[in-house]
Amino acid sequence: MAEQPYGLIATFDTASGVYHAAETVRDAGYKNWDCITPYPVHGLDKAMGLKRSLVPVFSLAGGIGGVIAGVGLIYFTAAIDYKLILAGRPFFSPIPAIPVIVELGIALSAFSAVAGMIVLCRFPMLYHPVLKSDRIISALDDKYLIVIEACDPMFSPTRTKDLLEKLGGLDVKELEA
Amino acid sequence: MSTHAASAPTAIAAAPAPAGSNASKALGIGIASIFATVLGLALPGNASAVAVGWLVAIVFWTAIAIGMLMLIMIHHLSDAGWSVVVRRQFEHGISAFKWLLLLFVPLLLATWLGKGDAVWPWGNLNHVLHGTETVGEDAAYWHKSPVLNILSFSALSVFLYGFLILVSARLRKASFTQDVDGDVKWSHQSHATSASCIALTALALTGIAFFWIMSLEYHWGSTIYGMWFFSDCIRGALSVGLLVQLWLFARGDFKGILSSRHLHCIGIFIHAFTAFWAYVAVCQYILIWSSNLTEETFWYNIRELNHDGSTNQWWWVGIALILLNFLVPFLLLLSYKTKITIYKIAPVAFAILATTLLDLTYNILPVLKNAYGDAQPFLSLNLLWILTSVIGVGGVCVWSYFKSFASTKLIPIRDPRIAECLANHE
Numbered sequence: 001m002a003e004q005p006y007g008l009i010a011t012f013d014t015a016s017g018v019y020h021a022a023e024t025v026r027d028a029g030y031k032n033w034d035c036i037t038p039y040p041v042h043g044l045d046k047a048m049g050l051k052r053s054l055v056p057v058f059s060l061a062g063g064i065g066g067v068i069a070g071v072g073l074i075y076f077t078a079a080i081d082y083k084l085i086l087a088g089r090p091f092f093s094p095i096p097a098i099p100v101i102v103e104l105g106i107a108l109s110a111f112s113a114v115a116g117m118i119v120l121c122r123f124p125m126l127y128h129p130v131l132k133s134d135r136i137i138s139a140l141d142d143k144y145l146i147v148i149e150a151c152d153p154m155f156s157p158t159r160t161k162d163l164l165e166k167l168g169g170l171d172v173k174e175l176e177a
Numbered sequence: 178m179s180t181h182a183a184s185a186p187t188a189i190a191a192a193p194a195p196a197g198s199n200a201s202k203a204l205g206i207g208i209a210s211i212f213a214t215v216l217g218l219a220l221p222g223n224a225s226a227v228a229v230g231w232l233v234a235i236v237f238w239t240a241i242a243i244g245m246l247m248l249i250m251i252h253h254l255s256d257a258g259w260s261v262v263v264r265r266q267f268e269h270g271i272s273a274f275k276w277l278l279l280l281f282v283p284l285l286l287a288t289w290l291g292k293g294d295a296v297w298p299w300g301n302l303n304h305v306l307h308g309t310e311t312v313g314e315d316a317a318y319w320h321k322s323p324v325l326n327i328l329s330f331s332a333l334s335v336f337l338y339g340f341l342i343l344v345s346a347r348l349r350k351a352s353f354t355q356d357v358d359g360d361v362k363w364s365h366q367s368h369a370t371s372a373s374c375i376a377l378t379a380l381a382l383t384g385i386a387f388f389w390i391m392s393l394e395y396h397w398g399s400t401i402y403g404m405w406f407f408s409d410c411i412r413g414a415l416s417v418g419l420l421v422q423l424w425l426f427a428r429g430d431f432k433g434i435l436s437s438r439h440l441h442c443i444g445i446f447i448h449a450f451t452a453f454w455a456y457v458a459v460c461q462y463i464l465i466w467s468s469n470l471t472e473e474t475f476w477y478n479i480r481e482l483n484h485d486g487s488t489n490q491w492w493w494v495g496i497a498l499i500l501l502n503f504l505v506p507f508l509l510l511l512s513y514k515t516k517i518t519i520y521k522i523a524p525v526a527f528a529i530l531a532t533t534l535l536d537l538t539y540n541i542l543p544v545l546k547n548a549y550g551d552a553q554p555f556l557s558l559n560l561l562w563i564l565t566s567v568i569g570v571g572g573v574c575v576w577s578y579f580k581s582f583a584s585t586k587l588i589p590i591r592d593p594r595i596a597e598c599l600a601n602h603e
Contacts (some may be wrong), residue, residue, distance in 0.1 A: 042602040095466050
């Protein structure tokens with residue numbers, strides 16, 4: 001038995017062709033697929049049914065963590081571990097803690113935004129089956145590609161191929177995994 | 178760059194719907210409210226309260242206009258694409274400076290013709306400070322008297338307004354003329370105007386913050402005060418700009434022009450300047466708290482404690498500012514959905530305008546003292562004069578906006594970047 005292919009690849013000549021094809025693929029219910037275009041096509045994310053990135057959630061979690069860490073750090077050092085009487089001020093006051101809270105909040109939210117991006121993109125990705133296809137070269141220039149992965153629950157070697165051909169996809173071929 | 182934005186959809190941008198009835202309505206409400214404010218002068222011993230309320234209103238609307246002017250200049254300097262459409266609304270807004278100058282004159286007249294301390298205590302050498310000495314006996318006053326005297330102050334105020342009027346007129350003329358001839362030289366001219374005037378405008382708004390507001394307690398100084406005022410200016414201008422765009426969208430003029438991307442961009446700016454306000458306000462507070470010097474802490478003490486050590490109402494206003502001017506809008510605006518959903522962002526913009534007014538009130542109104550030298554309570558008749566003044570001055574500013582609005586195109590149809598702005602996608 002031949003090895004399961006990575007998926008099907010189809011070429012489109014125009015941006016509007018790939019745009020409308022993407023809408024139909026989206027409406028057909030496919031989840032694991034992608035468009036490859038030489039430049040960002042406006043509105044293609046909507047045509048593909050892509051949701052907004054989850055990076056802000058990572059960033060928010062990091063920011064909240066930073067704020068808690070900042071308060072904790074100042075409270076522990078100033079009010080528990082090393083009490084110093086300074087100009088009659090309280091051991092712990094939120095006011096001198098603010099710079100630490102702000103800096104830690106910003107730093108950790110930035111770090112976790114970068115980390116979240118790396119995780120969500122599944123970096124480091126040293127190899128991708130699409131790169132094996134010759135067509136990736138023309139997709140960096142003037143062609144548009146749609147790749148539907150075989151791991152998609154809707155995927156079928158024949159029906160998916162028919163769909164892509166019906167949408168105007170040229171030269172629909174299987175991609176080696 | 179082509180000289181004409183050939184791809185701009187000129188058909189949708191014909192002269193906007195008549196604004197004449199709106200303009201006269203705004204002016205009518207404004208004048209009625211100014212009249213109500215004047216009635217307040219009839220109450221015995223109330224003149225100072227009315228004058229200080231009037232100052233709050235003038236500062237509030239001037240701050241919004243300055244914020245609009247700064248945003249126009251930042252737009253030109255960064256050669257931005259997304260903000261071309263909202264820039265035109267700001268250009269209408271900055272037509273109000275000449276009327277604001279006219280409305281500022283009564284404060285100068287009250288200072289010249291009265292005892293001099295109708296608003297600013299240093300205007301009267303016999304004004305009693307903190308129950309002991311007078312301004313004339315105060316060495317600190319004489320040190321600052323070269324600028325803090327009625328003549329310098331009046332000249333400086335008129336000069337600052339004059340500068341703002343001239344810069345605004347130049348930017349407006351360039352933009353409106355480009356609508357007609359489509360010449361790209363007007364964009365280049367506005368770049369040059371902005372580059373040469375943005376630092377001067379920053380100095381002008383710092384001057385306004387120092388001379389009109391900070392000098393109310395002339396013993397006190399805060400070098401960051403201009404930046405605090407700047408943050409109020411920008412937030413006020415952004416909120417008004419956003420609400421005007423939503424109004425035009427609801428009316429139908431901005432259908433097909435305003436996209437969620439525009440709302441997102443302006444929402445990001447409001448969010449950033451909400452954080453900026455907190456940053457500046459907290460800087461000022463931390464430095465004064467840390468150094469703990471009597472000549473600085475008294476400014477906050479007036480706003481927290483009475484002479485007998487009891488907490489006064491201004492303490493609660495301060496807490497409300499932290500929560501409502503920073504924390505709540507900051508958390509709400511974190512969300513993308515809040516920024517692009519009209520019924521969510523509009524209340525936030527209204528709330529920010531209200532808390533900006535509260536912030537200015539917090540900085541200005543405690544100059545009114547009672548017999549013990551304590552700040553007069555926040556909840557008092559003084560708020561009524563602020564309200565009538567804000568509506569009065571605001572009515573005139575809105576009238577000025579409508580007048581300008583009717584005189585030109587809805588959007589800058591021949592701006593070289595208009596197509597980029599209209600096709601602004603995420």
